[in-house]
Amino acid sequence: MRMPKLTAFLTATAVVTSVFTLAATAAEVHVLNWKGYGADEPWAIAAFEKATGNKVVNDFFNSEQEMLTKLRTNPGLYDVVMINAAFNDQAMAEKLIQPIDVSKIPNYADISPDKAGSPMLARDGKVYGVPWVWGLTALAINEKAFETPPTSITEMWNEAHKGRVVIRDDAVEAVQFGAIATGQDINDIKDMEAVKTKLTSLMPQIKTFWSSENDWNQMVASNQIDIGTYWSGSADRAKTHFKLPVALVIPQEGAVAWLDAFSIPVGSKNVAGAEAFINYMIDPSFYVEWVTKVGAPVSANTKAVAALPEDAFNRKVMGDPDVAKRIQFQAPITDAQREAYLALWQELKVNVK
Amino acid sequence: MAGQVASGSRSGLRSALPLLLPAYLWLTVAIFLPLSAMVFFSFMTELPLSGKAWAFTLENYTTFFSQGLYWTLLLASLRLGLEVTLWCVFIGYPAAYVLAKVLKGRSREAIFLLVILPFWSNGLVRIFSWAMVLREGGILDTALNAVLPFKINIDLMYSYPAVIIGLVHSYVPYMVLTCYLTLQAIDDSLIEAGRSLGASRLQMLRWVIIPLSMPGLVAGAALIFVPVVGSFMEPRILGGRTGTFYGTVIEDQFVAVFNWPLGAALSFILLAVVLVILALASPVLRRAA
Structure with missing residues (x-):
């Protein structure tokens, strides 16, 4: 049983040391997400960096618990975090994420009302999570x-x-x-x-x-x-x-059914960069390329889904109103x-x- | 100063100190500190990293005794350790004997290389290779059906035998190496003497070779039994729905639910049980050795 204990400890030390060694600089956008889940696609990062001048630094988690721990132990390190809507509540209650000014995210207007209005993502009239995909x-x-x-x-x-x-x-x-x-x-x-x-x-x-x-x-x-x-x-x-x-x-x-959303951690040093990154992630151009090149879940952005071919699985099957009636979203x-x-x-x- | 150094044993220790220091420093940093941290964690209600309030508790240890499933799993893991160790003895000991007493020169080097080859490959790669061999329609299934006149269906993947095969493959080199060392040290003249006194091959094995190589067998068994009881990678990948063992449950606590305190407590209970087993076995083993 030495191995898991040792790896566990190494993770612990890595988490602690990263606080000291990795201080985020202003022009960088530090993103925390699952590995291989859209935000770390090399072509997407290249396109975003070219368009905005921000440099993307990806970090990953292997479980929602690990994601929360990384937020707790690295205040100020991350600018964008991808949180399953069912965990948004906990992150908000622990004051790990901050309200988002959606007027700075142009594509937010195109998010389907039932996703944007999810009670899991908003508290006291403030938005804490921007729906990404479901x-x-x-x-x-x-x-x-x-x-x-x-x-x-x-x-x-x-x-x-x-x-x-x-x-x-x-x-x-x-x-x-x-x-x-x-x-x-x-x-x-x-x-x-x-x-x-x-x-x-x-x-x-x-x-x-x-x-x-x-x-x-x-x-x-x-x-x-x-x-x-x-x-x-x-x-x-x-x-x-x-x-x-x-x-x-x-x-x-x-x-x-599950809904994944982007949030901005408390203490982010590059909120503008974070907003730009989230806007890019819910943009139809990114989404269509992601679906075509890699395959992806369904975008929460109605325009992004509409940009897919008529017979695309994410449009035809997942967009079927009959399906919408049958599914239950995780709380x-x-x-x-x-x-x-x-x-x-x-x-x-x-x-x- | 001169007076202090005068004492013989102390000067021995002093001159040995620079030689011992790197090893002990490394052990302190790499083993003792993380282990102490884990002991500490195992008595906590929450991980301090989680930022929540925490307190000391014995609950993580009482969980083990209050829930039957941990006992069941621990027994299953101990049985797995025993079975794998026995298979390693049956496969490794004869191989070590041939290496030490039959083969000489080049051929010995070549076979030796083959024995330690598994050590040079990544564990995960080995297990996934077994997955390709053992599954239905896999390499073993296809090869046997190509040779045999009748149709057989071999699907060992996701079963208890698959876990045994994977673990024996990973650990048998330990048995070969430890037995090889003790077998090689047996003086050939003892064997010749036994033969000249009329001992049969079986008698030679029973009364001369096995007793003299017992330290190697015991060391190999201990080296294999302990890690196998806590193994989690092989059961998870090869065992399918039968692949839940004590080690995989500990891994779940660390990786899936992030309950390090319970995971640490379960690990130390395992450590205690293994130590008790080794302690109980030690008089028997010492006599044998």
Whole structure:
């Protein structure tokens, strides 16, 4: 067990030392985001730097908790941070992020009203997060395994797919998926026992728990799986970019939706640069290039989505009003809930042995 | 000054000090400090880095005893450690014997190189190579079906055997190296003497070779057992839905939920259990060695 302890300590020291060594200078925009998630595309950075004269410095996190810790321990270092809307509340309450003057972000006017008006991103009439992209945690299928795509979430429990089903190794996602399968509100799970029973009966079907997009794509490429939970943007990427036989299924029972937004941390030394960067990130030109070159979730900017080809997945499928009715957006989760979900998930994983 | 240096043992220590200093300095900085920090963390309610108020607590340790799943996982990990160690003995010991007593010169060097080759490749790369070999339609499956007249279906990926295979592959060189050293030190004249007194091959092994090489076997077993019990990378990648072990749960606490205090407490419980096992085994092992 020496290895995780040592790496953990090294991370701790790195976090501490970075406070002293990396003081942000004015012409730099320090961005904190997931790795490989749009903001670090080299062509995008080059275009932004050329247009505004700001230099982009990317830093990454591997979990929302790590992102919050980096904000807490590095006040003044970051200028832009990408926060899942469900965590915006916590960041705001801890005074880690500051109100944003949306009049400085021209593209903000084009953000769809339901996203811009999300109660998760605004407090006391002030905006704390600019919606960027949204997507779904739904099902994806291996097209080789299905004549016609399934429509129901119960397909995951179908005996025919025994040992060829995958689910992500994430307690919150698994529990919310169980809530949808038992017809409950993901943000207000009343009957936890039903979720547990439902997930317990899913376990024998499972081949493995995936953790990265690459896992999923590899397993489809080698025809090892039929169906599993997957992110909408990743399914799109798998199909368009990697040419894999993958199709997204938004089950009739519903799917979990998430919204990612940009915020400006308290103490940012380059607020103007941050505003320019956020404006660029929600700009249609960036978005279309991102979708075409890499594959991306759905932009919160209506004009950006409208700039996509008519039959584009993010426009045709995700923009379908019928889909909008079925999906449930993730709301904030308390620490106590998170720990309860993890305990349930670990118990399920241990009992399967 | 001269009087102080006069004492023999002390002057030995003093002259040894410059030689010892780098190693002890390094151990203090790289092992002792982080470990102490982790001991400290394991008694806290919150990580001080998180900026929240924290206090001292024993809760992280009581969690282990109040929840059955940690026990189940710890037992599963101990069993995994035992099985991997046994496989390493079965595979590594004969190889070490051949290296030490049968092969000479060039061929020994070549085989030796092959044994330590896994050490030179990255662990993650090794595991992903196994993933390509073991899965259905993978290298092993395709190769066997190409040779065999009947159709067989080999899909070892995401199973307990896959975890064992991956771990044995990673750790068997330790067993080969430690056993090789002790086997090589056995005087050939002892073996000749045994033979001339009429001992069969089995008797030679039972009464001469194994007892004399026991220190190597014990050292190899300890070197393998301890890290395997805490392993998390191999089970996670190769084990699929059966890949949840004590090590992966600790990793989850550190990486997924950022609960370092609980993760640290679980690590120290593991350390304590391993130390108890080694302590209980030590009289037996000492006699054997």
